[in-house]
Amino acid sequence: MNDRVPVPDGSYVLCWLQQALRARDNPAIEASVRLGNALNLPVLVYHGVREDYPYASDRLHRFILGASVDLTIGCRERGLACVQHLDRAERREKGLVYRLAAEAAAVVLEDQPTFVARWQAERVAARAQVPVYAVNAACLVPPALIGDEVRGRSGFLRRHEPERAAWSEWKDEQANVAPYAGELPFTPDRLEELNLDALVATLTIDHSLSVSTTHPPGRAAAEERLARLVTDVLPGYASARNDATRSEGASGLSPYLHFGVLGSREIMAAVNGAIAGGQHKRKFADELLGFREWFHYQATQLAAPERYDRIAGWARQTLADHACDTRSEQETLAAMLAGETRDETWNACQRQFLIDGWMHNNLRMYWCKRLIAWTPTPEAAWATACYLNDRLSLDGRDPSTYGNIAAMFAGSPSDREREIYGRVATRGDGSTRNRVGGEAWLAAAASRPAPQPSIPAEVPVDPYLTGEATV
Ligand SMILES: Cc1cc2nc3c(=O)[nH]c(=O)nc-3n(C[C@H](O)[C@H](O)[C@H](O)COP(=O)(O)OP(=O)(O)OC[C@H]3O[C@@H](n4cnc5c(N)ncnc54)[C@H](O)[C@@H]3O)c2cc1C
Incomplete structure (x- = not known):
């Protein structure tokens, strides 16, 4: 994202995860490990959560923090250091990503075309003194590979479909360097030791939206949904998908996909291995890859996809x-x-x-x-x-x-x-x-009893583009 080259005396490759909150099968982490191995440096995975992103609420914060805990544990299990910071009144940190980047040989972040992740990535790339690489961890086929001037969804599919097999094949990288154990410019949080519900209740965020019980936070909940897709949803997907009255008509996976708790590659592997008719598997692939990745591609082609x-x-x-x-x-x-x-x-x-x-x-x-x-x-x-x-x-x-x-x-x-x-x-x-x-x-x-959301005076205009939210 900038024209800098890796710094020879950097202490690590910084892998800054903004949204793809999973430890395995994560192209941003795999690219960092590959780069770390080439530079003979460890990878430091960092995930931070601030209070000042638009719509920060108990619901979103708790979902993100639950995923972040599992991310850290999963990184540790595969021999990678992962540090977290939850910004809050008693533990404010300014410019943490820049401070971490100052000690790095290079930064890997996410190629995300919308919302906070996009403006944060652009800001960091413009200011960092080290190279910043953006890796797409949201799609099976990286949108950048599709090229420009695609005519409609059918034109997109003509380029996307032939790439799918190759992008289903790669394996997680193995770090050759011991986990980073050196100094850090801050004291990381150990979120897995904290009571996240109690902590979230103390933050300056919207408390009027409760945590979802149908889509609970964390990797185990995501895996449970994936298992349910294979056993209950997929066998009837093509015919039941449009029926909102049936709880097993659709997978309910989109929250886990949005925050990268699950990746499309592992979902497609589960789908391909499931016992279900071809029409159901094809329909599911069309939604997950044919529509979802089409919209991701579209967003990369637009300066302001939210407008x-x-x-x-x-x-x-x-x-x-x-x-x-x-x-x-x-x-x-x-x-x-x-x-x-x-x-x-x-x-x-x-x-x-x-x-x-x-x-x-x-x-x-x-x-x-x-x-x-x-x-x-x-x-x-x-x-x-x-x-x-x-x-x-x-x-x-x-x-x-x-x-x-x-x-x-x-x-x-x-x-x-x-x-x-x-x-x-x-x-x-x-x-x-x-x-x-x-x-x-x-x-x-x-008539289901619902939480009473706080009511703003008016709908915010372009919270996406005016974001002075600092990194
Ligand atoms: C007005 C409107 C707003 C929407 N807003 C969002 C949104 O904010 N975030 C979001 O992820 N999806 C959005 N969708 C698409 C779709 O409604 C959801 O992805 C889907 O309902 C998620 O439920 P599921 O995981 O059970 O889907 P399933 O039917 O089980 O599909 C599996 C996966 O395929 C993908 N998918 C399915 N349908 C679509 C679609 N129409 N477009 C893109 N991907 C799709 C999703 O990733 C989904 O998780 C929106 C659709 C409409 C019409």
Whole structure:
């Protein structure tokens, strides 16, 4: 990411993990170990958590810290030093990454195209005195390999599919150098010895969003979900995936993927080895690799994937043409946040976000489309969708977040021109409501007791791009 060369008297290769919180099968760690072996230096893995990233809450913090504990233990088991820091009032550290980088021969960080990780990486690369390498640890096939000027998803798949086999093959690297045991510019936290729930309760973050019980933190919970995918979900995936009323219809893996607790390679290995029909495996691969990695690739091609102006020009135009249409169904931010609007189906969707920190794909489509009619302008609808998804959902703030929301605002144009939506297709709730038991399921889902989120005065505008959050 910069034009510097490795420093000869560095003490280690710094592997700064921002999001890919797993000790094995992690390209950022493997690249660091390979570089360390070549330079005859140990690898120092670092993971830090601050209070000042947008939407920091008990829910997100606890999920991240749980993953971080398992990351450290896993690194130790494979002979790598891993140090952590949880920033808090009594243990503030300024510029820790720069201080760690000052002793390093080189820095390896993550090639993540959205949110905090992207701006942090760019900042560090611009300021560090050592080379900074960005490694993609989120996708099976690194988006950088796809090249530019891809025409649509089918063009992407034509380049992506032939690469999959080779990128499924590599093995974890073995460090030739003893774990780093030298000096550090700070006293690391030993998170595994701390009561994380109690600690999180003391932080200056949003305490109104509780920790998800359906998607608990940690590697063991992720492995349990993966095992459930193989035994319960995959055998019926192609037909059950769109049925939000069935708990075994979808894998629920997206939070673990977003924070890199699981990687797509190990998930695909489990899928390929499962006893399930080919149509189910192909459908799952299409979602995990064909859609998820398409959105990651898209985000790498955009300067600001989180912004409204990323959506297709025709969609912006048709929405602008209808910007002055009367919006009689508008809802307040407070009603939307609390899942207490006049729309039962929407409330059922929103309560999955509120309670579980996750929402079923089929519900997310309806949920997102409705916001276009409920907010004063298309830009406000976009900001509201991103805000709710990013704040509440464990898998939010991801290339898939903005890519999917963009697809709801554009997608294939409708033949019909409607009020407010123009030629943007609308969506009803029939795919859930009209199922056997659908009515009852929605009524129950819409009345689940939910946490009461704190209500801001307004939806933040571009928290992604104005981030002065320091590193
Ligand atoms: C408006 C809207 C917002 C969305 N926001 C997010 C988000 O913030 N983060 C996120 O990860 N996904 C998002 N999605 C995509 C999708 O809804 C979730 O990935 C999926 O619901 C996660 O549940 P699952 O793990 O059970 O999925 P499964 O059906 O079990 O699929 C397995 C994996 O494939 C990937 N996948 C499945 N569907 C999609 C898709 N449409 N696009 C990209 N990848 C997909 C996910 O990584 C998922 O974990 C959004 C979709 C919509 C329509």
